[in-house]
Amino acid sequence: MIHYSCSPLLTRFKAKCALMLAITAMHVVPKEIGRSKSKKKKILFLCTHNAARSQMAEGFVNSRYSDHYEAFSAGNAPTRVHLCTVKVMAEEGIDISEQHAKSLDEFHDVSFDYVVTLCADTTESCPIFPGGKTYLQRAFSNPVPTSAEERENCEPFQRVRAQIKEWLEQTFGQVV
Numbered sequence: 111m112i113h114y115s116c117s118p119l120l121t122r123f124k125a126k127c128a129l130m131l132a133i134t135a136m137h138v139v140p141k142e143i144g145r146s147k148s149k150k151k152k153i154l155f156l157c158t159h160n161a162a163r164s165q166m167a168e169g170f171v172n173s174r175y176s177d178h179y180e181a182f183s184a185g186n187a188p189t190r191v192h193l194c195t196v197k198v199m200a201e202e203g204i205d206i207s208e209q210h211a212k213s214l215d216e217f218h219d220v221s222f223d224y225v226v227t228l229c230a231d232t233t234e235s236c237p238i239f240p241g242g243k244t245y246l247q248r249a250f251s252n253p254v255p256t257s258a259e260e261r262e263n264c265e266p267f268q269r270v271r272a273q274i275k276e277w278l279e280q281t282f283g284q285v286v
Contacts, residue, residue: 150180151223153282156237160185160211162195162267163228163250166274169199169206175282182222184212186237192254194264198271214239228274248277 153171155164164183171181188211199206214237225242230249250273253266 150176150178152220153179153181153224153226154217154220154222154239154242155181155183155226155228156185156214156239157183157228157252158185158187158235158237159254160188160213161190161192162253163270163274165191165195165206165209165211166199166271167226167228167278168209169204170202170275170278171282173204175278179282182212182217183209184214184217184237184239186214186235188213192267194253194267197264198267201268202271202275217241246281248281250274250277 155167155171157164160183164185168181168183171179190211191206191209196207217239219241221241222239222243224244224246225239226246226248227236228248228250229236230251250270251266253270255263255266
């Protein structure tokens with residue numbers, strides 16, 4: 111683990127120092143991921159907002175297939191993890207409440223064994239990531255509702271969760 115601290119000379123500028131440390135840390139963490147000595151294959155799941163589908167996939171892989179894979183997720187326009195995403199994964203016994211929406215920029219210098227896009231159609235601005243060995247595309251509908259009255263309905267999330275779970279089992283669950 112890398113430790114960062116502010117110089118005693120900068121204590122007058124605590125806010126500026128804290129900001130510099132935060133910016134530095136954002137750029138260092140992915141490099142540490144990229145240098146992992148683990149023999150696990152790394153997977154990056156992508157969708158536009160990193161709010162639902164890619165978060166579910168990351169949670170499933172890290173929970174169910176962590177002996178062989180290490181998963182991450184990101185989006186090209188990250189927002190926040192949708193509350194229904196957290197709820198429906200908890201129904202599976204998987205806690206993703208600490209996961210957060212991440213930008214592709216956080217992984218700009220990391221290479222992955224698999225880069226998986228989960229966007230459903232051309233109306234979405236699906237991210238492109240150049241740091242992968244193998245690229246997979248699997249379309250899942252975006253369960254995030256567009257109207258305010260649908261925001262409390264988690265049923266579309268349950269449906270997409272079931273589809274993602276089945277696809278991941280078929281794709282990554284059969285380790286040879």
